[in-house]
Amino acid sequence: MKPLNVAVLGCGSVGSQVVRLLTEQAGDLAARVGAPVQLVGVAVRRIDAPRKIEVPAGLLTTDAAGLVARDDVDVVVEVIGGIEPARSLILAALEGGASVVTANKALLAEDGPTLFEAAEKAGRDLYYEAAVAGAIPILRPLRESLAGDRVTRVLGIVNGTTNFILDKMDSTGAGFEEALEEAQNLGYAEADPTADVEGFDAAAKAAILASLAFHTRVRAADVHREGITAVTAADVAGARAMGSVVKLLAICERTDTPDGEVVSVRVHPAMIPASHPLASVREAYNAVFVEAEAAGELMFYGRGAGGTPTASAVLGDLVTLARNRVNHGRGPVESAHADLPVAAMGQVPTRYHISLDVADRPGVLAQVAAVFAQHDVSIETVRQQQHVATRDEAGRDAAAGRDGGGRGRASLVVVTHTAPDAALAATVEDLAGLDSVEAVASVMRVEGD
Amino acid sequence: MKPLNVAVLGCGSVGSQVVRLLTEQAGDLAARVGAPVQLVGVAVRRIDAPRKIEVPAGLLTTDAAGLVARDDVDVVVEVIGGIEPARSLILAALEGGASVVTANKALLAEDGPTLFEAAEKAGRDLYYEAAVAGAIPILRPLRESLAGDRVTRVLGIVNGTTNFILDKMDSTGAGFEEALEEAQNLGYAEADPTADVEGFDAAAKAAILASLAFHTRVRAADVHREGITAVTAADVAGARAMGSVVKLLAICERTDTPDGEVVSVRVHPAMIPASHPLASVREAYNAVFVEAEAAGELMFYGRGAGGTPTASAVLGDLVTLARNRVNHGRGPVESAHADLPVAAMGQVPTRYHISLDVADRPGVLAQVAAVFAQHDVSIETVRQQQHVATRDEAGRDAAAGRDGGGRGRASLVVVTHTAPDAALAATVEDLAGLDSVEAVASVMRVEGD
Numbered sequence: 079m080k081p082l083n084v085a086v087l088g089c090g091s092v093g094s095q096v097v098r099l100l101t102e103q104a105g106d107l108a109a110r111v112g113a114p115v116q117l118v119g120v121a122v123r124r125i126d127a128p129r130k131i132e133v134p135a136g137l138l139t140t141d142a143a144g145l146v147a148r149d150d151v152d153v154v155v156e157v158i159g160g161i162e163p164a165r166s167l168i169l170a171a172l173e174g175g176a177s178v179v180t181a182n183k184a185l186l187a188e189d190g191p192t193l194f195e196a197a198e199k200a201g202r203d204l205y206y207e208a209a210v211a212g213a214i215p216i217l218r219p220l221r222e223s224l225a226g227d228r229v230t231r232v233l234g235i236v237n238g239t240t241n242f243i244l245d246k247m248d249s250t251g252a253g254f255e256e257a258l259e260e261a262q263n264l265g266y267a268e269a270d271p272t273a274d275v276e277g278f279d280a281a282a283k284a285a286i287l288a289s290l291a292f293h294t295r296v297r298a299a300d301v302h303r304e305g306i307t308a309v310t311a312a313d314v315a316g317a318r319a320m321g322s323v324v325k326l327l328a329i330c331e332r333t334d335t336p337d338g339e340v341v342s343v344r345v346h347p348a349m350i351p352a353s354h355p356l357a358s359v360r361e362a363y364n365a366v367f368v369e370a371e372a373a374g375e376l377m378f379y380g381r382g383a384g385g386t387p388t389a390s391a392v393l394g395d396l397v398t399l400a401r402n403r404v405n406h407g408r409g410p411v412e413s414a415h416a417d418l419p420v421a422a423m424g425q426v427p428t429r430y431h432i433s434l435d436v437a438d439r440p441g442v443l444a445q446v447a448a449v450f451a452q453h454d455v456s457i458e459t460v461r462q463q464q465h466v467a468t469r470d471e472a473g474r475d476a477a478a479g480r481d482g483g484g485r486g487r488a489s490l491v492v493v494t495h496t497a498p499d500a501a502l503a504a505t506v507e508d509l510a511g512l513d514s515v516e517a518v519a520s521v522m523r524v525e526g527d
Numbered sequence: 528m529k530p531l532n533v534a535v536l537g538c539g540s541v542g543s544q545v546v547r548l549l550t551e552q553a554g555d556l557a558a559r560v561g562a563p564v565q566l567v568g569v570a571v572r573r574i575d576a577p578r579k580i581e582v583p584a585g586l587l588t589t590d591a592a593g594l595v596a597r598d599d600v601d602v603v604v605e606v607i608g609g610i611e612p613a614r615s616l617i618l619a620a621l622e623g624g625a626s627v628v629t630a631n632k633a634l635l636a637e638d639g640p641t642l643f644e645a646a647e648k649a650g651r652d653l654y655y656e657a658a659v660a661g662a663i664p665i666l667r668p669l670r671e672s673l674a675g676d677r678v679t680r681v682l683g684i685v686n687g688t689t690n691f692i693l694d695k696m697d698s699t700g701a702g703f704e705e706a707l708e709e710a711q712n713l714g715y716a717e718a719d720p721t722a723d724v725e726g727f728d729a730a731a732k733a734a735i736l737a738s739l740a741f742h743t744r745v746r747a748a749d750v751h752r753e754g755i756t757a758v759t760a761a762d763v764a765g766a767r768a769m770g771s772v773v774k775l776l777a778i779c780e781r782t783d784t785p786d787g788e789v790v791s792v793r794v795h796p797a798m799i800p801a802s803h804p805l806a807s808v809r810e811a812y813n814a815v816f817v818e819a820e821a822a823g824e825l826m827f828y829g830r831g832a833g834g835t836p837t838a839s840a841v842l843g844d845l846v847t848l849a850r851n852r853v854n855h856g857r858g859p860v861e862s863a864h865a866d867l868p869v870a871a872m873g874q875v876p877t878r879y880h881i882s883l884d885v886a887d888r889p890g891v892l893a894q895v896a897a898v899f900a901q902h903d904v905s906i907e908t909v910r911q912q913q914h915v916a917t918r919d920e921a922g923r924d925a926a927a928g929r930d931g932g933g934r935g936r937a938s939l940v941v942v943t944h945t946a947p948d949a950a951l952a953a954t955v956e957d958l959a960g961l962d963s964v965e966a967v968a969s970v971m972r973v974e975g976d
Contacts, residue, residue: 099675099821109742109864110674207672213822215664215672223656223664225559226548226842293558355828358807372548372839373662373829379804380825390821393675398859407856410847415558 081114082400085151085176087121087142087167088158091385092181092208094131096155096392107393111400119145130385146171153399155392156180157208161188168193172200177399179392181208187282187298190289194412203402203409205395210283211236211364213387214380215394220290221410224370229291231369232330233526236283238362238382239274240306240326242266244314244347245360248323253311266362276305277326277345284328287366288343291330293416296343302423304346313347313520316433316491322349323357327525332418333427340421349431350526357526367526424500429458431493432506433520438464438488442514446490449512453505454497461491487516493524530563531849534600534625536570536591536616537607540834541630541657543580545604545841556842560849568594579834595620601852604841605629606657610637617642621649626848628841630657636731636747639738643861652851652858654844659732660685660813662836663829664843669739670859673819678740680818681779682975685732687811687831688723689755689775691715693763693796694809697772702760715811725754726775726794733777736815737792740779742865745792751872753795762796762969765882765940771798772806776974781867782876789870798880799975806975816975873949878907878976880942881955882969887913887937891963895939898961902954903946910940936965942973 084100086093100107100117108114120133121142139145146154146167154171156178158164164182171178173196180186186193186209197204207217211234220229235241239261246257258275261267273279281301288296306326317324324347331342350357355377359365364382369375381387402408436442443462450457494502510518533549535542549556549566556564569582570591588594595603595616603620605627607613613631620627622645629635635642635658646653656666660683669678684690688710695706707724710716722728730750737745755775766773773796780791799806804826808814813831818824830836851857885891892911899906943951959967 095821103675103677106677106742106865107675110859110862213819214825215668218667218672219664222847223667223840223843225846226552226556226844227839228552228555293555355807358804370662370839372544372835372842374833374836376663376827376829378825378827381823384823386821387823390676390819391672393821394672395675397674398671401859402856405857407851408854410559410850413559416555 079113081116082111082152082403083116083118083150084153084155084396085119085121085145085148086117086155086157087145088156089120089122089129089133090157092388092392093120093157094129095385095389096157097133098131099389099393107397110397112404113400115400118151119148121145142167143170146176147174149174151176152403153177153179153396155396156182157392159184161185165189165192169196172196172202172204175200175202177203177403179395179399180204180206181388181392182206183209183279183282183286187285190286190297191295198411201408203399205399205409207395208388208391210286211366211378212380212382212384213390214364214366214378214382215391216366216378217286217290219378220287220368224368224373227370227372229368229370230332232287232291232366233356234283234287234328234366235325235356235359235364236328236366236382237274237280237326238364239267239271240280241359241364242362243275244306244309244324244326247309247311247314248318251311251315254307254309275307277303280326280328280345284330284343284345287328288330288341289414292332292341292418293413294341294418295414296341296420300343300420302344302346306347309347310520313522316431316520317349317522320349320431322351324349324522325356329525333421339418341418342421342426344423344426346523348523348525354526424498426499427496428499428502429494429496429524430502430506431491431522431524432509432518434490434492434509434515435517435519436488436490437514437516438486443490445512445514446492446509449508450492450494450505452508453501455501455505456495456497457492458495459493463489489519528562530565531560531601531852532565532567532599533602533604533845534568534570534594534597535566535604535606536594537605538569538571538578538582539606541837541841542569542606543578544834544838545606546582547580548838548842556846559846561853562849564849567600568597570594591616592619595625596623598623600625602626602628602845602848604845605631606841608633610634614638614641618645621645621651621653624649624651626652626852628844628848629653629655630837630841631655632658632728632731632735636734639735639746640744647860650857652848654848654858656844657837657840659735660815660827661829661831661833662839663813663815663827663831664840665815665827666735666739668827669736669817673817673822676819676821678817678819679781681736681740681815682805683732683736683777683815684774684805684808684813685777685815685831686723686729686775687813688716688720689729690808690813691811692724693755693758693773693775696758696760696763697767700760700764703756703758724756726752729775729777729794733779733792733794736777737779737790738863741781741790741867742862743790743867744863745790745869749792749869751793751795755796758796759969762971765880765969766798766971769798769880771800773798773971774805778974782870788867790867791870791875793872793875795972797972797974803975873947875948876945877948877951878943878945878973879951879955880940880971880973881958881967883939883941883958883964884966884968885937885939886963886965887935892939894961894963895941895958898957899941899943899954901957902950904950904954905944905946906941907944908942912938938968
């Protein structure tokens with residue numbers, strides 16, 4: 079049997095594991111593919127850089143463009159990341175007749191359609207299971223297993239760094255900065271954690287998940303994005319008091335509106351009940367919860383990052399593509415037939431959990447309730463309690479010449495019914511302007527009911 | 528585009544939902560397949576039987592053999608169940624050139640290789656995602672997503688009825704019979720619950736999972752099977768005291784032995800720690816926990832039964848097969864290249880949790896420990912405690928003319944390290960024969976560490 083020739087672009091934490099597995103499991107891979115799978119080149123930035131594995135010197139090259147242009151390459155694995163040169167290399171590989179496996183979520187979320195069209199034109203496969211939730215098989219199930227079903231919602235914990243931080247905040251009561259520092263010390267967060275903690279990474283994955291779930295092109299720019307930097311210990315404690323936990327969720331929803339179906343895609347911290355399967359996803363684990371009309375509720379759980387788990391997903395795609403080459407077949411292509419409009423965040427129906435520090439006097443609740451009514455937001459529950467003053471508040475009272483050492487206040491916790499997000503946001507703004515409201519202590523969306 | 532013609536065999540709880548979804552989602556299915564998907568016949572036992580959906584009268588037939596023999600049928604969906612006539616119909620369909628989707632776990636576990644060989648000979652696809660864990664995509668991930676990885680263990684809760692019963696026993700303290708009755712009343716268990724509670728259903732699924740995970744042919748007869756009818760309220764309470772829960776697990780393992788790698792496949796009740804992701808699988812839900820060398824730990828969770836969820840899995844396969852027909856392609860075939868030997872249960876390394884009622888006098892622990900030593904079984908923990916006598920024991924004491932009203936006994940809970948199952952079983956037998964052991968109160972394997 080003619081061997082299948084594989085070129086790997088990038089030899090970092092994922093690429094080096096791909097190379098290792100390709101070598102170590104050569105026998106098994108050949109049996110599963112139906113032909114030997116042969117590594118013919120590994121493109122790197124520097125030949126002499128230190129790496130975790132030994133790559134036979136003859137295979138290393140700094141000429142990635144030359145490697146993908148070789149006419150004996152059947153499958154190209156792109157694990158460089160970033161937009162360029164990854165995009166040009168993938169396009170060149172497809173044009174040259176190779177199939178492509180990529181783990182590049184940023185590129186797919188930014189410019190997936192260009193890649194899909196190039197694959198279509200070339201009649202080649204483009205697979206990217208490793209781009210979302212590392213080793214967890216989630217794209218193949220969405221694209222194939224649920225192809226006969228109608229997905230209504232995807233809720234994902236798709237960023238391990240932020241889940242680790244929020245989990246720490248929940249289990250230790252720490253604030254964001256402290257938990258971030260611990261994550262950095264343990265290698266769960268990078269020195270510059272922006273892509274993770276500001277939700278950029280999760281937003282790219284949300285765009286990919288939504289595109290597959292709803293057969294609609296969704297790009298990163300369509301995703302409403304809020305990170306976790308503003309999540310406080312008080313937010314987490316407030317969630318706990320409600321029997322909930324705070325998670326950074328990637329949420330893809332299909333909703334009916336008077337103008338027809340729309341999809342919404344957003345990434346933000348949210349409270350979910352402790353009984354929800356996603357609530358027990360601890361540390362840096364990932365999980366994706368899918369609701370489909372016929373299948374009901376499904377959850378996929380596992381390691382969402384790391385060189386070896388991600389390499390497992392790359393290899394799974396590689397075997398499928400190689401098998402398709404051997405059989406002259408082709409996997410499912412991009413399916414954007416539904417082409418649903420993406421709703422603006424303001425229109426998306428959400429629920430808020432709002433915690434207010436208010437003056438402890440009659441009439442306050444009526445005043446607060448009136449603000450909700452003005453915005454047509456209906457209230458599900460209100461919990462009012464004597465406020466235990468913090469030292470800061472007592473200090474402020476003292477500084478302002480008030481007595482009471484922070485007493486004379488109450489805390490009011492309101493959970494709303496579903497309303498358009500814009501109406502909820504406007505409600506919070508108006509509440510903050512009320513005389514009787516000293517502070518909006520915490521605002522958090524509620525999901526997963 | 529020439530339409531893809533689909534014949535459905537069986538119109539029970541799954542078949543009727545397949546027919547409904549095929550009709551309701553015709554537009555979406557056509558877009559995803561690349562050609563219209565057309566239902567051309569539904570084989571039933573009685574034309575005039577009451578059914579949940581309306582099937583156009585012209586499509587119903589009692590001549591299943593005639594339906595699969597039609598030369599315009601591209602895909603046959605078999606949801607009759609049982610060995611015959613399902614096997615003959617599937618073989619005839621493949622020989623006639625149709626691709627086949629089946630949900631028939633019993634047939635696959637009994638005689639899968641015959642079906643796979645027929646598919647291979649015909650050059651057609653045979654898919655069966657719905658055969659294991661209903662709507663949960665688990666076979667496709669094992670077969671494709673993990674094709675480049677090395678699966679070391681699969682732990683599955685793959686029978687909803689028994690999970691419901693054990694969950695009830697755990698949450699209410701009920702005994703097996705009482706919990707079974709509740710399951711029957713709620714429709715989670717059949718009037719004759721044998722296939723579920725004796726583990727036959729789970730054993731068939733275990734054989735299918737092991738075959739895919741280990742690229743080795745495993746049949747139902749190779750699976751060591753114990754049901755849950757002997758699980759007592761005391762077993763469940765004992766597990767709880769250890770911070771564990773009792774689950775009926777389908778366990779597929781790859782183990783190294785001096786003679787090389789072997790696989791073991793078994794279904795039995797076992798204690799797993801409450802912190803294990805499978806422990807929180809409640810009610811009639813299913814979940815499959817997979818350990819692979821590169822991917823690490825994965826879990827797949829969802830509804831394991833029911834007409835609609837199972838139909839979702841059937842439709843997913845149907846779309847893949849139909850797409851393969853349109854593209855003249857073919858999906859991955861049976862992969863039995865590893866061909867590993869299946870170990871006998873006696874050789875399988877397991878751990879036991881043994882609870883003994885013993886005489887409360889010096890020297891008993893030494894006597895008990897000696898029995899473990901004789902069988903080369905090493906003990907991880909022993910917990911000894913004053914025994915609170917049950918009314919039965921007090922009665923027996925009185926009847927035997929002993930005083931003490933059941934006092935003078937202790938309970939001894941031993942958790943072993945890993946040892947061959949046969950050595951553990953022999954240990955238990957010898958313990959039961961000791962003078963100082965009044966009763967072996969509970970024996971349960973321990974998994975999931």
